[in-house]
Amino acid sequence: MFNAIKKLRKEKYSEWITGYIFIAPIIILMTVWFYYPLINAFITSFYDANITKMNGMEFVGLANYINVLKDGEFYNSLKISFIMVIVAVPLQLIVSLVLAAVLHTIINAKTFFRTVYYLPYVTSTVAVTTIFMYLFSQGGIASKIFVKFGLPDTSWHFDVNMALPFMIILCVWTYVGFYVVAYMAGMQSIPEELYEAGTVDGANFIQKFLYITVPMLKPTTTLVLLSGTIYVLQFFDQPYAMAKGGALGSPAGATSTAVIFVYNQAFKLYHIGYGSAAAFVIFTLILIITVVQKFIIEREEA
Amino acid sequence: MRKVTRIIVMAVMLCFAFAAVLSGCGSKAGQEAAGTTEPAAASTAAASSVEETSKPKDVKFSFWANAAEQKNFEFAVAGIEKKYPDVKVILQGYPTSDEFWAAVPTAIAAGVGPDVIGFSDEGNSDYMVNGVLEPLDDLISQVGMDKGKFVPTLLNGWTYDGKLYGIPYDTSTSMLCINADMWAKAGLKDYPKTMDELKTAAKALTKGEVKGICINLFNFHITQYTHAFGGDWGNGATIDTKENAAGLQFIADLFKEGLAITPQQLSASWDGEAFAKGKAAISTGGPWYIGYTKDANKDMKMVGVPIPMAAMQAQSAYSHGLSITKMSQNKPGAMKLIDYMTRDEAQNAEIESVGYVPSVQSLIPNYIKSAPDYMKTIMDNMAVNGKAFAYPPETKGFDADLTKGMQDICLKSNSKLTVEQLLKDLQEKYGPKK
Numbered sequence: 064m065f066n067a068i069k070k071l072r073k074e075k076y077s078e079w080i081t082g083y084i085f086i087a088p089i090i091i092l093m094t095v096w097f098y099y100p101l102i103n104a105f106i107t108s109f110y111d112a113n114i115t116k117m118n119g120m121e122f123v124g125l126a127n128y129i130n131v132l133k134d135g136e137f138y139n140s141l142k143i144s145f146i147m148v149i150v151a152v153p154l155q156l157i158v159s160l161v162l163a164a165v166l167h168t169i170i171n172a173k174t175f176f177r178t179v180y181y182l183p184y185v186t187s188t189v190a191v192t193t194i195f196m197y198l199f200s201q202g203g204i205a206s207k208i209f210v211k212f213g214l215p216d217t218s219w220h221f222d223v224n225m226a227l228p229f230m231i232i233l234c235v236w237t238y239v240g241f242y243v244v245a246y247m248a249g250m251q252s253i254p255e256e257l258y259e260a261g262t263v264d265g266a267n268f269i270q271k272f273l274y275i276t277v278p279m280l281k282p283t284t285t286l287v288l289l290s291g292t293i294y295v296l297q298f299f300d301q302p303y304a305m306a307k308g309g310a311l312g313s314p315a316g317a318t319s320t321a322v323i324f325v326y327n328q329a330f331k332l333y334h335i336g337y338g339s340a341a342a343f344v345i346f347t348l349i350l351i352i353t354v355v356q357k358f359i360i361e362r363e364e365a
Numbered sequence: 366m367r368k369v370t371r372i373i374v375m376a377v378m379l380c381f382a383f384a385a386v387l388s389g390c391g392s393k394a395g396q397e398a399a400g401t402t403e404p405a406a407a408s409t410a411a412a413s414s415v416e417e418t419s420k421p422k423d424v425k426f427s428f429w430a431n432a433a434e435q436k437n438f439e440f441a442v443a444g445i446e447k448k449y450p451d452v453k454v455i456l457q458g459y460p461t462s463d464e465f466w467a468a469v470p471t472a473i474a475a476g477v478g479p480d481v482i483g484f485s486d487e488g489n490s491d492y493m494v495n496g497v498l499e500p501l502d503d504l505i506s507q508v509g510m511d512k513g514k515f516v517p518t519l520l521n522g523w524t525y526d527g528k529l530y531g532i533p534y535d536t537s538t539s540m541l542c543i544n545a546d547m548w549a550k551a552g553l554k555d556y557p558k559t560m561d562e563l564k565t566a567a568k569a570l571t572k573g574e575v576k577g578i579c580i581n582l583f584n585f586h587i588t589q590y591t592h593a594f595g596g597d598w599g600n601g602a603t604i605d606t607k608e609n610a611a612g613l614q615f616i617a618d619l620f621k622e623g624l625a626i627t628p629q630q631l632s633a634s635w636d637g638e639a640f641a642k643g644k645a646a647i648s649t650g651g652p653w654y655i656g657y658t659k660d661a662n663k664d665m666k667m668v669g670v671p672i673p674m675a676a677m678q679a680q681s682a683y684s685h686g687l688s689i690t691k692m693s694q695n696k697p698g699a700m701k702l703i704d705y706m707t708r709d710e711a712q713n714a715e716i717e718s719v720g721y722v723p724s725v726q727s728l729i730p731n732y733i734k735s736a737p738d739y740m741k742t743i744m745d746n747m748a749v750n751g752k753a754f755a756y757p758p759e760t761k762g763f764d765a766d767l768t769k770g771m772q773d774i775c776l777k778s779n780s781k782l783t784v785e786q787l788l789k790d791l792q793e794k795y796g797p798k799k
Contacts, residue, residue: 114474115491200632202574221629223777307634308463310583310765314629315772315780330467332762 108339115333127340137341139316140324141348143227144296147320151234152291156284159239163246164272177247180240188237188300195233196220196305220305226317233301238294242287249283250276285360289353296349297322321345421446421453424698426687427472428483429465430458433656437718438483441534441711442702449701466761473497473690480693481702485685486522486531487585490600490758492688493525499689500528504700514725515707518751519684532703533684533724535715538747539589540669540680542654547575547646548668556668560593560615560675563647567624570646576626578619579645581636582771584756584764588681589649590616592752595676601757605792608676613771613784615675620775627776641665651681655737656720669739671746680743682751684724757795766791 108127110120131137166176183191198205199219210216219229253276261271277284299322303311311327312319319327325345329338430438435458442454457479459465465484472478492498505512512520512529516536523531541563543556551570557563567577580586588598591612597603619625626645633639640648641661648654649672658667672680687706689699705711712723713731722732722744733741757763770787773780 113495114470115497116495196632201630203632218630218632221627221632223772307629308461309629309634310768310772312769313772314627314776316769327765330471332759332765333470 104339104342107336108343110336112336112339113333114335120336123336127337128344130337131341131344136316136319137324137344140312140319140321141345143317143319144298144321146227147231147234147298148292148295151231151295152288154231155235155239155242155291156287158235159242159287160246160277160280160284162239163243163250164276166243167247167250177244180243182240183237184241189304191237192233192301192304195229195236199225199229199232220318221314223314223317226305226314230298230301230305230318230320234295234298237301238291242291245283245286246280249280253279281360281364285357288360289356292352292356293349296345296352299323299326421451422695422698423453423455424481424695424702425455425457425479426481426483426702427457427459427465427469427479429460429462431460433719437715437721438706440714440718441706445702445705448705449698452698452701452705454702470497473692476692478690478692480695480699481687481689483534483685483687485537486519486533486683487754487756488760489523489531489686489688490525490756490760493523493530494758497691498530499691499693499696500530501532501689501700501703502529504689504696505529507697508700508704510700510704510707514727516684516724516726516729518682518753519686519724522683522753523686523688531686531688532707533686534707534712535685535721536724536729536747537651537653537683537685537722538680538743538751539585539649539651539672540654540743541672542640542648542650542658543668543670544640544643544646545666545668547643551646556670557673560590560673563673564615564619564624567619567647568622571624575643576624576645577647578625579628579631579636579639579648580616580619580625581628581648582616582775583768584754584760585681586636586649587613587616587767587771588754589672592679592681593672593675593677597752598755598757598763600755601763601792601795602797604757604796605788609788610784611675613774613787616771617774617784625775627772637661652720652722652736652740652743655740669737669743671743671750678746678750679752680747680750681754682747683754686724759795763791763795766794 107120109122109124111123111126112120162180166173166180169176195205196218197203200206201216201218203218206214206216206219214225215222217225219225257275257279258271261275266274298320302318302320302323303326305318306313311323311331321341322345325338325342327338328334328341426438426442428434428438438456438458442456445452445454459468462484466488469478469482489498510532512532515533519533519536520529523529523533541557547570548556548566551566551572553566553569555562557566563578570577591597591609594608594612594615596606596609596612598609603609616625626639628634628636628639631639631642631644633642633644636645636648637650637654637657638661639645640650640654641658643662643665650669652669654667654669658665671678687703689696689703693699707724709725709728712725712728715721716723716728716732716735720736723729729744733744767787770782770790773782774784774787
């Protein structure tokens with residue numbers, strides 16, 4: 064009896080050790096590349112740290128945070144990011160849900176279409192942005208199509224009025240494939256009996272979609288809303304590539320998203336402390352939005 | 366237990382493998398990503414001299430360069446071991462200035478930066494004022510370098526508080542670049558000497574999708590117009606002046622009247638590209654346009670003329686130079702490298718390989734001989750009317766705000782910002798603090 068307990072303990076101990084050893088590499092990587100920079104950035108946000116000044120950092124308390132909250136350019140960048148969230152997230156939700164519903168009904172070549180829609184998500188954002196810039200340049204194919212709808216023939220990425228819609232199109236196109244796959248996975252878990260019952264009750268395709276599919280996909284919709292909001296608030300690669308090494312946020316701040324503002328301050332103007340403070344303000348906002356969204360969705364589900 | 370031991374050994378090996386990958390990323394791999402090269406000639410020859418003489422000490426030189434410029438730098442350092450056996454050069458090239466400015470200042474702040482940096486005096490104020498660079502005066506006398514051989518006005522751009530912080534390796538200037546074929550086709554005769562004539566020409570040259578003038582809205586190009594109207598940034602002291610306002614308003618009017626366009630609006634990454642593609646007939650540029658347009662559009666006939674005047678005749682005079690960082694552990698070696706890189710042989714070679722104008726006064730005629738005829742007029746004009754940019758010390762912030770403001774004024778149809786308000790805001794932010 065005693066030996067059996069000892070053996071069990073030893074086995075548990077060895078499992079415990081094995082588990083920790085196997086996760087050690089990722090813990091080391093996360094510590095080096097994520098937790099250490101995160102803590103360091105938080106500390107730096109309380110300092111006047113400018114890397115072009117060799118006289119060290121000066122502790123300024125909350126001054127960076129106060130100045131960020133007074134900065135008109137910061138609010139402009141937040142405005143751009145929130146417009147993107149308000150337009151792009153619902154748009155990608157609707158588009159991906161509809162596409163997933165259509166693909167779910169297809170019997171042949173489902174995997175092919177799923178791969179096709181997922182491809183933009185795994186393609187280099189810089190490559191995608193560059194191609195879109197060509198398509199939406201003055202005289203480009205996409206620009207010419209939109210001219211038929213009364214829009215000007217212009218290079219969208221450098222037009223003060225069209226740069227934001229351009230980023231929204233780019234954003235929706237990039238992420239929609241990921242959500243199509245997520246919705247398709249969700250649809251596969253809906254019991255077939257529900258649809259059969261719907262058919263018996265005389266429901267048509269749209270009614271079944273609205274009263275069975277959509278409610279049953281609530282957990283997936285929660286994921287789409289939360290991750291979509293976070294992704295869009297962190298939108299960086301595309302506007303960075305759009306600048307082509309020139310002034311970030313061009314033209315006239317129209318593509319200056321919240322993260323572009325942080326990068327500009329920290330790595331272009333070398334205001335490391337100020338940029339860190341702005342990053343933590345954005346982090347706090349994302350956290351609050353995520354918690355509130357989750358709370359509302361869970362309350363509705365309850 | 367043997368099973369556990371086996372698992373532990375395996376996991377430890379995994380950790381070591383990750384550590385090896387990480388260390389690889391931090392050193393060699395990182396350098397390769399940044400385009401680091403150790404020129405074979407310099408390193409192998411220097412290596413052989415290790416046994417013969419004392420062990421050479423590393424001097425790391427960081428710069429940004431395209432392929433031709435990279436080769437030019439490699440030539441400039443090749444054979445250094447013959448003159449200075451105690452110096453071993455490590456070249457660290459970045460493909461764009463953007464990548465250079467993102468990486469090098471951070472490395473300097475972290476204490477792992479280069480010994481020597483190559484950059485333009487357009488953005489050196491921050492570094493001279495804040496003590497990032499080492500004053501070179503004493504080091505120059507130690508290696509016996511003759512700083513009197515350089516174009517005197519160029520040294521001004523590298524001087525702060527009476528101390529010299531950089532040695533120019535080229536002479537750069539501005540000029541108005543004109544597509545001669547388009548000019549002739551439009552029935553225009555004499556090239557513009559005044560800003561009014563420039564505007565008239567722009568009207569004649571704007572046809573269909575082709576615009577008269579391409580203006581890349583950032584500090585270099587904007588300053589060509591403010592200088593012509595008699596303005597000067599005065600290192601931040603004279604930002605808000607009526608002369609600067611007149612220059613900015615001239616640019617704004619060109620855009621409002623549909624005579625000017627930015628290269629980005631034409632889907633070009635810079636003004637030279639838009640110009641070489643024939644999408645704009647005129648652009649403010651410099652000698653670098655000659656080689657670029659030759660490569661990008663060999664059928665194009667380009668002419669360079671001095672920047673037209675409004676209130677005064679002005680032309681930018683500046684240079685790219687070599688500076689030693691304060692954190693360098695081998696400052697004498699770094700100075701030897703600068704001395705070697707600015708020798709006559711290297712200066713003459715850069716004329717041929719990259720079309721640079723030498724910074725050594727006596728070698729400029731060599732450039733004139735090989736350059737298009739109009740370059741003599743440009744260089745003569747620079748000697749008389751050459752003017753420094755004199756940006757405020759926080760140059761990057763100033764450029765970012767000036768660019769954003771001018772984009773607002775020129776590209777927004779309903780902009781509420783005026784050039785006067787923009788200059789007032791810039792003066793407040795970047796002018797001398799009372």
